[in-house]
Amino acid sequence: MSTAKTGDTVRIHYTGKFTDGAQFDSSEGGDPLEFQLGEGQVIPGLEKQILGMAVGDTLTATIPADEAYGPYQEANVHEVSRSELPDHLDLTLGGQLQATSNDGRTMVLTVSKVSDDTVTLDANHPLAGKDLVFDVELVEIVGG
Numbered sequence: 001m002s003t004a005k006t007g008d009t010v011r012i013h014y015t016g017k018f019t020d021g022a023q024f025d026s027s028e029g030g031d032p033l034e035f036q037l038g039e040g041q042v043i044p045g046l047e048k049q050i051l052g053m054a055v056g057d058t059l060t061a062t063i064p065a066d067e068a069y070g071p072y073q074e075a076n077v078h079e080v081s082r083s084e085l086p087d088h089l090d091l092t093l094g095g096q097l098q099a100t101s102n103d104g105r106t107m108v109l110t111v112s113k114v115s116d117d118t119v120t121l122d123a124n125h126p127l128a129g130k131d132l133v134f135d136v137e138l139v140e141i142v143g144g
Contacts, residue, residue: 002054002055002141003051003052003053003054004037004050004051004052004053004054004138004141005037005051005052006037006038006051007036007037007038008036008037008141008142008143009034009035009036009037009141009142009143010034010035010036010037010050010138010140010141010142011032011033011034011138011139011140011142012027012032012033012050012136012137012138012139013027013028013032013033013136013137013139014026014027014033014046014134014135014136014137015027015028015134015135016132016133016134017132017133017134017135018130018131018132018133019062019130019131019132019133021133024127024132032139032140034142037050037051043063043067043068043069043132044067044068045061045063045064045067045068045132046061046063046068046134046136048067049061049063049134049136050136050138053136053138054138055138055139055140055141056137056138057137057138058135058136058137058138059135059136060133060134060135060136061133061134061136062131062132062133063131063132063133063134064131065128065129065130065131065132068127068130068131068132069125069127069128069129069130070125070128070129071128071129072124072128072129073124073128076122076123076124077112077120077121077122077123077124078120078121078123079113079118079119079120079121080118080119080120080121081117081118082116082117082118082119085119091111091114091119092111092114093111093112093113093114094110094111094112095110095111096108096109096110096111097109097110097111097121107123108123108125109121109122109123110122110124110126
């Protein structure tokens, strides 16, 4: 029986949870997630767990933050004056905005604090700094 290796395109069903058991994502009820191993299309810790699995195998793996979305970095949190932002922006607490970085990448910013004069924007991934637990089933190895 063949096992998943770097370069293979695989399909998995998964449920992502926090360490307290609260679910944040799942493919349940939908199509399996398809990606190529070794291409950085999923978090590194999850990819490592799938390597060597055979079709039909299941696992539960705890992925440390460093192998998921990285540590939470205070340097990615910025307070800006409301006057520096366009008037049409929705600055609802918890809302998300898109911005372009100096190197041309699109970033998602979360509104983490709002006052009369300033808005605090957080460029960390919402799952940064969190250890994650994944229940995974390897559904198919499409090929490599």
